[in-house]
Amino acid sequence: MGSDSTLNVPEIDLSNLKPGTTEWESARSQLWKAVEEYGCFRAVFKQIPQELPNAILSELKELFDLPIETKMRNNEISELAYGGYVGKTAFGPLYESIGFDDPFNLEKVEKLINALLPPGKPDFCKNVHGFTKLMSELENVIVRMIMESLGVEKYYEEHLNSVFYSLRVNKYEAPENDEGEVGLKIHKDQDVMTILYQNQVDGLEVETRDGKWVDAIPSPDNFTVVIGESLHAWTNGLAYSPYHRVTMRGKTDRYSTGLFTAFKEGYLVKAPEMLVDEEHPLLYKPFDHFEFLKMIQRDAEKFYAATAKPYIPLIAYYGVDV
Numbered sequence: 453m454g455s456d457s458t459l460n461v462p463e464i465d466l467s468n469l470k471p472g473t474t475e476w477e478s479a480r481s482q483l484w485k486a487v488e489e490y491g492c493f494r495a496v497f498k499q500i501p502q503e504l505p506n507a508i509l510s511e512l513k514e515l516f517d518l519p520i521e522t523k524m525r526n527n528e529i530s531e532l533a534y535g536g537y538v539g540k541t542a543f544g545p546l547y548e549s550i551g552f553d554d555p556f557n558l559e560k561v562e563k564l565i566n567a568l569l570p571p572g573k574p575d576f577c578k579n580v581h582g583f584t585k586l587m588s589e590l591e592n593v594i595v596r597m598i599m600e601s602l603g604v605e606k607y608y609e610e611h612l613n614s615v616f617y618s619l620r621v622n623k624y625e626a627p628e629n630d631e632g633e634v635g636l637k638i639h640k641d642q643d644v645m646t647i648l649y650q651n652q653v654d655g656l657e658v659e660t661r662d663g664k665w666v667d668a669i670p671s672p673d674n675f676t677v678v679i680g681e682s683l684h685a686w687t688n689g690l691a692y693s694p695y696h697r698v699t700m701r702g703k704t705d706r707y708s709t710g711l712f713t714a715f716k717e718g719y720l721v722k723a724p725e726m727l728v729d730e731e732h733p734l735l736y737k738p739f740d741h742f743e744f745l746k747m748i749q750r751d752a753e754k755f756y757a758a759t760a761k762p763y764i765p766l767i768a769y770y771g772v773d774v
């Protein structure tokens with residue numbers, strides 16, 4: 453089952469748009485079409501200078517080349533379910549990842565980097581912090597456009613107060629054979645959305661709503677947006693959350709960054725009443741997503757690492773008819 457390499461996910465320019473203008477509305481209708489059909493698109497957002505993520509990516513080799521015991525120090529610092537350091541597993545045979553729990557907090561970023569790479573890297577930390585802030589602005593534009601498309605923009609302020617952001621930096625080792633190897637197995641993201649940036653080594657593949665696998669091939673000025681299952685639930689299924697995977701080909705290691713938007717502890721994910729009617733019955737029982745993550749974290753290792761079970765979608769836990 454390969455992906456169709458002639459297809460790419462849509463590209464949408466979200467740079468410097470003002471709500472209410474015709475430019476905003478035109479980008480919004482492209483965005484909603486992509487969110488419905490692909491759950492994934494490539495955003496251009498010129499407010500983020502390309503040098504910023506590239507400066508972060510250029511430091512990642514040094515970070516991932518550290519001994520595993522050093523990288524594991526992240527697990528003492530991280531307080532988040534799925535935070536910390538993730539080493540290679542059956543789920544991600546070529547994948548390693550380092551998580552920044554609270555990249556909005558420069559001191560916490562510095563605490564982690566000082567622990568891994570004493571005496572620290574002040575510029576790298578500032579870049580991680582600055583990049584996160586700008587990416588969250590992009591996230592806000594996307595959420596606002598999605599809510600406007602569904603006529604539920606009155607929830608926008610609530611969204612701003614109910615989410616937090618974490619950042620992961622990832623490495624995928626170049627495969628040994630020429631045929632292409634699994635970098636990260638098929639899964640959906642469980643968050644609200646993920647915004648990715650990569651060095652120019654492609655590998656992300658996404659399944660569209662009508663079941664076609666397509667490549668996400670970003671240009672250097674593209675941020676790849678993947679809709680998570682929490683937003684799928686919140687929109688009562690209208691925003692699509694795609695299965696995706698990373699396949700590695702070629703001889704170059706791949707580095708990427710991912711900004712994850714998630715709901716804070718205590719926030720109940722519940723579709724607005726306006727999006728529920730006889731034709732569109734409620735798909736998910738209201739749930740505290742943060743609690744859910746903590747619950748399954750306990751089983752995560754035996755779940756994904758040892759047995760490499762297929763990903764279990766959120767609907768299997770909270771689906772109304774389940």
Ligand SMILES: O=C(O)CCC(=O)C(=O)O
Binds near residue numbers: 641648656698709
């Ligand atoms: O590195 C990528 O492009 C994708 C990563 C991913 O799917 C994830 O972190 O959930």
Ligand SMILES: [Fe+2]
Binds near residue numbers: 639640641646678696
């Ligand atoms: Fe993912």
